[in-house]
Amino acid sequence: MTSQASASQSGVGFGQIAPPNSSGVSILIVGAGFAGLSCAIESKRKGHKVLVLEKFEELKVLGDIISFGSNVGRIFERWGLHDKFWPVCTHVDKLTLHNSQGDILVEQKMENPLYGAYSYNGHRGDLHSMLFDYAQSLGIEIRLGQDVSEYWETDSEAGVISNGERISADAVVGADGVRSRARKLVLGYEDKPKSSGYAIYRAWFDCEEQGVDKDPLTKFMCENGDTFHGWIGPDVHFLVNTSGGGRKMSSVITHKDEADIEESWSFPGKMEDCLKIVAGWDPRCAALLSKAPSLVDWKLVYRDPLPTWISKGARLALIGDAAHPFLPTSIQGASQAVEDGITLAVVLQLAGKQNVPLAVRAWEKIRYQRVRMAQVLGETNRDMWHKAKPDAKGESVSLPRPEWLLGHDAEKHAYEAYEGAAKDILETGYKLPTLPPVPAVSVAA
Numbered sequence: 349m350t351s352q353a354s355a356s357q358s359g360v361g362f363g364q365i366a367p368p369n370s371s372g373v374s375i376l377i378v379g380a381g382f383a384g385l386s387c388a389i390e391s392k393r394k395g396h397k398v399l400v401l402e403k404f405e406e407l408k409v410l411g412d413i414i415s416f417g418s419n420v421g422r423i424f425e426r427w428g429l430h431d432k433f434w435p436v437c438t439h440v441d442k443l444t445l446h447n448s449q450g451d452i453l454v455e456q457k458m459e460n461p462l463y464g465a466y467s468y469n470g471h472r473g474d475l476h477s478m479l480f481d482y483a484q485s486l487g488i489e490i491r492l493g494q495d496v497s498e499y500w501e502t503d504s505e506a507g508v509i510s511n512g513e514r515i516s517a518d519a520v521v522g523a524d525g526v527r528s529r530a531r532k533l534v535l536g537y538e539d540k541p542k543s544s545g546y547a548i549y550r551a552w553f554d555c556e557e558q559g560v561d562k563d564p565l566t567k568f569m570c571e572n573g574d575t576f577h578g579w580i581g582p583d584v585h586f587l588v589n590t591s592g593g594g595r596k597m598s599s600v601i602t603h604k605d606e607a608d609i610e611e612s613w614s615f616p617g618k619m620e621d622c623l624k625i626v627a628g629w630d631p632r633c634a635a636l637l638s639k640a641p642s643l644v645d646w647k648l649v650y651r652d653p654l655p656t657w658i659s660k661g662a663r664l665a666l667i668g669d670a671a672h673p674f675l676p677t678s679i680q681g682a683s684q685a686v687e688d689g690i691t692l693a694v695v696l697q698l699a700g701k702q703n704v705p706l707a708v709r710a711w712e713k714i715r716y717q718r719v720r721m722a723q724v725l726g727e728t729n730r731d732m733w734h735k736a737k738p739d740a741k742g743e744s745v746s747l748p749r750p751e752w753l754l755g756h757d758a759e760k761h762a763y764e765a766y767e768g769a770a771k772d773i774l775e776t777g778y779k780l781p782t783l784p785p786v787p788a789v790s791v792a793a
């Protein structure tokens with residue numbers, strides 16, 4: 349079977365939408381985060397029968413700032429979401445990076461669009477609810493209040509137990525986040541995260557309500573529309589930006605932290621501890637941080653790359669954070685989660701119902717090294733900032749925005765890469781994926 353032959357069988361190729369349920373493939377997705385929803389949307393577009401199971405009883409506006417690079421911005425545009433996303437996102441043209449004393453190290457241009465597509469940085473809850481509404485508008489069935497407790501597979505299908513009910517499909521997608529239960533079926537054991545030695549105090553709030561616009565030390569963040577600033581010091585980086593024309597502010601400060609508690613998006617942080625990090629720094633840092641009405645203390649854990657993301661029978665695939673949690677400095681966690689889902693939907697269409705395991709194996713082959721390279725970029729970015737000399741300048745502290753990462757089109761690439769990946773597996777057998785040849789990085793976030 350060739351990808352061209354398969355695509356023409358279903359009559360659908362790159363950028364095209366298939367008639368509902370035309371592929372014959374049924375797909376069960378656990379988790380309605382960005383990974384699960386994106387996989388569901390692209391699966392629907394490719395003619396699969398889709399069911400999404402989500403633990404939340406209701407949709408809540410959770411989290412704070414989240415970023416989607418132009419690599420998936422081009423997908424959101426293709427789905428017609430630009431006009432919805434763009435108004436709620438941050439609109440900045442540069443990042444001004446300082447050392448801890450407030451000297452400017454670099455004013456990095458933030459072109460948007462870049463490589464022919466927009467990036468979107470906004471509140472996770474806003475963007476998530478828009479994606480959720482879009483999925484529902486396509487007629488995708490999303491069942492809320494579903495706690496998936498078990499995963500299984502046979503030669504001909506895979507399935508889950510959710511709220512005591514047994515549900516099956518041709519393929520199951522574990523998009524159930526960092527504490528994935530699906531991972532256990534794939535690995536055969538519980539994957540234990542490592543302490544990274546870092547944590548982030550995060551906040552999102554209204555500038556006017558918190559007096560950011562009145563304080564002479566902080567009003568620069570909102571008096572001229574959206575603004576993006578950063579400060580770096582030994583083992584610390586602090587990023588702050590405004591959205592909505594200077595109305596909302598997001599602040600994230602990554603710092604050393606040995607405390608051994610679970611990662612959580614809702615664990616509260618103490619302002620006095622947060623302010624200790626910037627004692628003796630440019631006074632704007634403490635002024636900005638102290639405007640937050642509350643803080644989330646997000647402990648960053650580290651996981652070694654999993655040896656595989658797919659089950660033995662290749663009917664279960666882990667996508668997004670369930671397969672590969674990212675460091676925030678990669679600015680790619682959510683984007684790679686979306687790319688996973690898009691790629692999987694395309695290869696299942698190309699392979700067809702009779703070849704689901706081949707599709708899932710090819711998907712892992714197409715995705716594994718790219719994801720790892722994006723992860724490593726986050727680790728080197730973090731090191732670049734945390735180890736920078738106080739007088740480091742220009743490119744040596746600029747955020748890399750490489751074309752291989754941000755110019756990528758996951759849908760297009762899946763159509764191009766599937767045939768070769770599938771052929772290789774058919775001819776030489778399935779092999780566990782290998783890590784790309786990149787420098788070894790330390791176990792730290």
Ligand SMILES: Cc1cc2nc3c(=O)[nH]c(=O)nc-3n(C[C@H](O)[C@H](O)[C@H](O)COP(=O)(O)OP(=O)(O)OC[C@H]3O[C@@H](n4cnc5c(N)ncnc54)[C@H](O)[C@@H]3O)c2cc1C
Binds near residue numbers: 401412529667
């Ligand atoms: C509450 C929350 C807030 C977040 N806030 C931010 C933020 O502010 N900034 C940021 O950059 N990233 C944030 N993230 C993480 C970010 O969304 C992910 O890193 C990224 O988008 C990859 O998404 P994902 O879909 O793989 O995982 P997630 O976004 O974690 O989604 C996983 C989904 O699976 C569901 N799920 C888990 N277990 C089960 C189960 N047993 N049965 C059924 N459903 C299940 C979860 O409820 C969740 O909706 C947050 C994640 C969560 C869950």
